[in-house]
Amino acid sequence: MSRNRDRVGGGNVAHQAESPVASNASSPEQLFSFVVPTEFVELPSKGRFYAVGHPLHNQTTIEIKQMTAKEEDILTSRSLLKQGVAIDRVIQSIIMDKSIDATSLLVGDKNALVIASRVSGYGNIYTTNVGCPACETRQEYSFDLNLAEITSGELIDGVTDNGNGTFLAVLPTSGLNVVFKLLNGYDEKRISNTSTTKGNKPDNLITTQIRAMLVSVNNNSTPDALNYVAENIPSRDSAFLRKAYKSAAPNIDIDQHFTCSNCGFEDTMEVPLTADFFWPDR
Numbered sequence: 001m002s003r004n005r006d007r008v009g010g011g012n013v014a015h016q017a018e019s020p021v022a023s024n025a026s027s028p029e030q031l032f033s034f035v036v037p038t039e040f041v042e043l044p045s046k047g048r049f050y051a052v053g054h055p056l057h058n059q060t061t062i063e064i065k066q067m068t069a070k071e072e073d074i075l076t077s078r079s080l081l082k083q084g085v086a087i088d089r090v091i092q093s094i095i096m097d098k099s100i101d102a103t104s105l106l107v108g109d110k111n112a113l114v115i116a117s118r119v120s121g122y123g124n125i126y127t128t129n130v131g132c133p134a135c136e137t138r139q140e141y142s143f144d145l146n147l148a149e150i151t152s153g154e155l156i157d158g159v160t161d162n163g164n165g166t167f168l169a170v171l172p173t174s175g176l177n178v179v180f181k182l183l184n185g186y187d188e189k190r191i192s193n194t195s196t197t198k199g200n201k202p203d204n205l206i207t208t209q210i211r212a213m214l215v216s217v218n219n220n221s222t223p224d225a226l227n228y229v230a231e232n233i234p235s236r237d238s239a240f241l242r243k244a245y246k247s248a249a250p251n252i253d254i255d256q257h258f259t260c261s262n263c264g265f266e267d268t269m270e271v272p273l274t275a276d277f278f279w280p281d282r
C-alpha cells in the first residue's frame, strides 16, 4: 500500500524506477546491442555504365542491409503491390548509401539486389507455383537461387561498345546505324506505363522497349526519328536489336532446369521475380 502511494504521489521517483536503462542511453541504437547485418553485393555492371557523378560509377559492389520488419511492411502493403512498386521500395530501403536512387539502377543490377536480399532474408530455396509450358499443369517447383550467375555481356557480331554507356549496332536488313543504351528503373516505368495505357498489347511492348533503348539512328536523335524507327524497322532488325541488347546488358542469370512432374517435359525456365518471391510460406 505504501509503495503504491509513493508511486502515485512521487512521479519523479517512479519514472526513474521504470526506465533505468533509458536514462543511461541516448538512442535506440545504444539501447539495443544488435546490429542489422549488411553485405556487399556484386553489381553485374561493375559500375561501368553509370555516368561520372553517379554514386555507382565504376563501383563493383553495393552495400545492402538485411531485410527487417520495416521492409516486410512494405511487402505486405496491398496498395504498393497493386502499383507494382513494392520491390522497388524495398530495394531503396535496404541500400545503405542513401545518395543512391534505386530507380536509377540498371535493370540487371537491381535484379542482383533483389536476389541477394531474398537469399539473406528467406534463404536460397525459392518454391513457387509454375505452369508447364507443354501440358500447362500447375505444380510447385523449387529453384535454388544460389545457382544464379552473373552474365557480363559478350557482344554479338555487329555490335560495339562505345565506352560511354551506349552501344552501336548495325542492323542487318536496313543497314541503319543504331546507338542504344541500357535500361534503368525509370525506363522500365515508362515502358510499363506506355504499354498499360495502350492496352498492354504484346506488339506494343516490343515497340516500346525498342523505343526506350534508342539513343540515335544514323546520328539522328530527334524523338520523331526514333519513334518512326521503333515502329517501322523490319522484324529481322527488331529481333537483332533485342538480341544485341541482351548481349550488351549485364545481368544475373536465374534460368533453371525444369522437369514437369506430369508429362516429363524438360526445359530451362526463368525464375519469376514477382513480389511473391519474398513470401516463401504463402
Ligand SMILES: [Zn+2]
Binding pocket: 132, 133, 134, 135, 136, 137, 260, 261, 262, 263, 264, 265
Ligand atoms: Zn507438363
